[in-house]
Amino acid sequence: MNRIVRKHFPVDKLxxxxxxxxxxxxxxTVTLETELETQADFDKxxxxxxxxxxxxxxxxxxSLEEATHRIRDLRDEWDD
Incomplete structure:
Protein backbone atom coordinates (compact mmCIF):
# COMPACT_ATOMS: atom_id res chain seq x y z
CA MET A 1 0.00 0.00 0.00
CA ASN A 2 1.33 3.43 -0.90
CA ARG A 3 1.11 6.09 1.77
CA ILE A 4 2.05 9.78 1.74
CA VAL A 5 2.06 11.74 5.01
CA ARG A 6 2.42 15.53 5.16
CA LYS A 7 2.72 16.99 8.66
CA HIS A 8 2.09 20.65 9.51
CA PHE A 9 0.14 21.22 6.31
CA PRO A 10 -1.77 24.55 6.30
CA VAL A 11 -5.53 24.05 6.26
CA ASP A 12 -5.80 27.04 3.91
CA LYS A 13 -4.05 25.02 1.17
CA LEU A 14 -6.52 22.13 1.36
CA THR A 29 -1.46 16.16 9.19
CA VAL A 30 -2.64 14.86 5.84
CA THR A 31 -2.37 11.14 5.06
CA LEU A 32 -3.06 9.79 1.58
CA GLU A 33 -3.30 6.05 0.97
CA THR A 34 -4.03 4.13 -2.18
CA GLU A 35 -6.79 1.57 -1.94
CA LEU A 36 -5.69 -1.96 -2.69
CA GLU A 37 -8.61 -2.60 -5.00
CA THR A 38 -7.52 0.25 -7.27
CA GLN A 39 -3.84 -0.69 -7.54
CA ALA A 40 -3.21 -2.06 -11.00
CA ASP A 41 -0.28 -4.18 -9.86
CA PHE A 42 -2.05 -5.86 -6.96
CA ASP A 43 -2.56 -9.54 -7.67
CA LYS A 44 -4.83 -11.16 -5.06
CA SER A 63 15.22 -28.64 17.16
CA LEU A 64 17.93 -26.82 19.07
CA GLU A 65 20.45 -29.43 17.92
CA GLU A 66 19.48 -29.02 14.25
CA ALA A 67 19.64 -25.23 14.50
CA THR A 68 23.08 -25.43 16.13
CA HIS A 69 24.27 -27.83 13.42
CA ARG A 70 23.06 -25.51 10.63
CA ILE A 71 24.70 -22.46 12.21
CA ARG A 72 28.00 -24.28 12.66
CA ASP A 73 27.93 -25.47 9.04
CA LEU A 74 27.36 -21.91 7.83
CA ARG A 75 30.12 -20.58 10.09
CA ASP A 76 32.54 -23.28 8.98
CA GLU A 77 31.96 -22.41 5.29
CA TRP A 78 33.86 -19.17 5.90
CA ASP A 79 36.81 -20.91 7.56
CA ASP A 80 37.79 -22.89 4.46
Missing part, protein backbone atom coordinates in the same frame (compact mmCIF):
# COMPACT_ATOMS: atom_id res chain seq x y z
CA UNK A 15 -9.32 21.85 -1.21
CA UNK A 16 -12.54 23.45 0.02
CA UNK A 17 -14.29 20.11 0.57
CA UNK A 18 -11.50 19.03 2.95
CA UNK A 19 -11.39 22.35 4.82
CA UNK A 20 -15.02 22.01 5.89
CA UNK A 21 -15.31 22.07 9.66
CA UNK A 22 -11.67 23.00 10.28
CA UNK A 23 -10.64 26.36 11.75
CA UNK A 24 -8.68 28.73 9.50
CA UNK A 25 -5.00 29.25 10.09
CA UNK A 26 -4.24 25.89 11.72
CA UNK A 27 -1.98 23.12 10.49
CA UNK A 28 -3.01 19.50 10.05
CA UNK A 45 -3.93 -14.71 -6.10
CA UNK A 46 -0.20 -14.04 -5.90
CA UNK A 47 -0.65 -12.30 -2.56
CA UNK A 48 -2.57 -15.29 -1.20
CA UNK A 49 0.08 -17.70 -2.49
CA UNK A 50 2.84 -15.67 -0.83
CA UNK A 51 0.86 -15.49 2.40
CA UNK A 52 0.28 -19.25 2.40
CA UNK A 53 3.98 -19.86 1.79
CA UNK A 54 4.97 -17.59 4.69
CA UNK A 55 2.48 -19.25 7.01
CA UNK A 56 3.78 -22.70 6.07
CA UNK A 57 7.35 -21.59 6.72
CA UNK A 58 6.42 -20.21 10.12
CA UNK A 59 4.86 -23.54 11.10
CA UNK A 60 8.13 -25.38 10.52
CA UNK A 61 10.05 -26.05 13.71
CA UNK A 62 13.68 -27.00 14.13
Missing amino acids: PEELREGLPEGVEV DRFQDDLDRVRATLKQTV
Whole structure:
Protein backbone atom coordinates (compact mmCIF):
# COMPACT_ATOMS: atom_id res chain seq x y z
CA MET A 1 0.00 0.00 0.00
CA ASN A 2 1.33 3.43 -0.90
CA ARG A 3 1.11 6.09 1.77
CA ILE A 4 2.05 9.78 1.74
CA VAL A 5 2.06 11.74 5.01
CA ARG A 6 2.42 15.53 5.16
CA LYS A 7 2.72 16.99 8.66
CA HIS A 8 2.09 20.65 9.51
CA PHE A 9 0.14 21.22 6.31
CA PRO A 10 -1.77 24.55 6.30
CA VAL A 11 -5.53 24.05 6.26
CA ASP A 12 -5.80 27.04 3.91
CA LYS A 13 -4.05 25.02 1.17
CA LEU A 14 -6.52 22.13 1.36
CA PRO A 15 -9.32 21.85 -1.21
CA GLU A 16 -12.54 23.45 0.02
CA GLU A 17 -14.29 20.11 0.57
CA LEU A 18 -11.50 19.03 2.95
CA ARG A 19 -11.39 22.35 4.82
CA GLU A 20 -15.02 22.01 5.89
CA GLY A 21 -15.31 22.07 9.66
CA LEU A 22 -11.67 23.00 10.28
CA PRO A 23 -10.64 26.36 11.75
CA GLU A 24 -8.68 28.73 9.50
CA GLY A 25 -5.00 29.25 10.09
CA VAL A 26 -4.24 25.89 11.72
CA GLU A 27 -1.98 23.12 10.49
CA VAL A 28 -3.01 19.50 10.05
CA THR A 29 -1.46 16.16 9.19
CA VAL A 30 -2.64 14.86 5.84
CA THR A 31 -2.37 11.14 5.06
CA LEU A 32 -3.06 9.79 1.58
CA GLU A 33 -3.30 6.05 0.97
CA THR A 34 -4.03 4.13 -2.18
CA GLU A 35 -6.79 1.57 -1.94
CA LEU A 36 -5.69 -1.96 -2.69
CA GLU A 37 -8.61 -2.60 -5.00
CA THR A 38 -7.52 0.25 -7.27
CA GLN A 39 -3.84 -0.69 -7.54
CA ALA A 40 -3.21 -2.06 -11.00
CA ASP A 41 -0.28 -4.18 -9.86
CA PHE A 42 -2.05 -5.86 -6.96
CA ASP A 43 -2.56 -9.54 -7.67
CA LYS A 44 -4.83 -11.16 -5.06
CA ASP A 45 -3.93 -14.71 -6.10
CA ARG A 46 -0.20 -14.04 -5.90
CA PHE A 47 -0.65 -12.30 -2.56
CA GLN A 48 -2.57 -15.29 -1.20
CA ASP A 49 0.08 -17.70 -2.49
CA ASP A 50 2.84 -15.67 -0.83
CA LEU A 51 0.86 -15.49 2.40
CA ASP A 52 0.28 -19.25 2.40
CA ARG A 53 3.98 -19.86 1.79
CA VAL A 54 4.97 -17.59 4.69
CA ARG A 55 2.48 -19.25 7.01
CA ALA A 56 3.78 -22.70 6.07
CA THR A 57 7.35 -21.59 6.72
CA LEU A 58 6.42 -20.21 10.12
CA LYS A 59 4.86 -23.54 11.10
CA GLN A 60 8.13 -25.38 10.52
CA THR A 61 10.05 -26.05 13.71
CA VAL A 62 13.68 -27.00 14.13
CA SER A 63 15.22 -28.64 17.16
CA LEU A 64 17.93 -26.82 19.07
CA GLU A 65 20.45 -29.43 17.92
CA GLU A 66 19.48 -29.02 14.25
CA ALA A 67 19.64 -25.23 14.50
CA THR A 68 23.08 -25.43 16.13
CA HIS A 69 24.27 -27.83 13.42
CA ARG A 70 23.06 -25.51 10.63
CA ILE A 71 24.70 -22.46 12.21
CA ARG A 72 28.00 -24.28 12.66
CA ASP A 73 27.93 -25.47 9.04
CA LEU A 74 27.36 -21.91 7.83
CA ARG A 75 30.12 -20.58 10.09
CA ASP A 76 32.54 -23.28 8.98
CA GLU A 77 31.96 -22.41 5.29
CA TRP A 78 33.86 -19.17 5.90
CA ASP A 79 36.81 -20.91 7.56
CA ASP A 80 37.79 -22.89 4.46
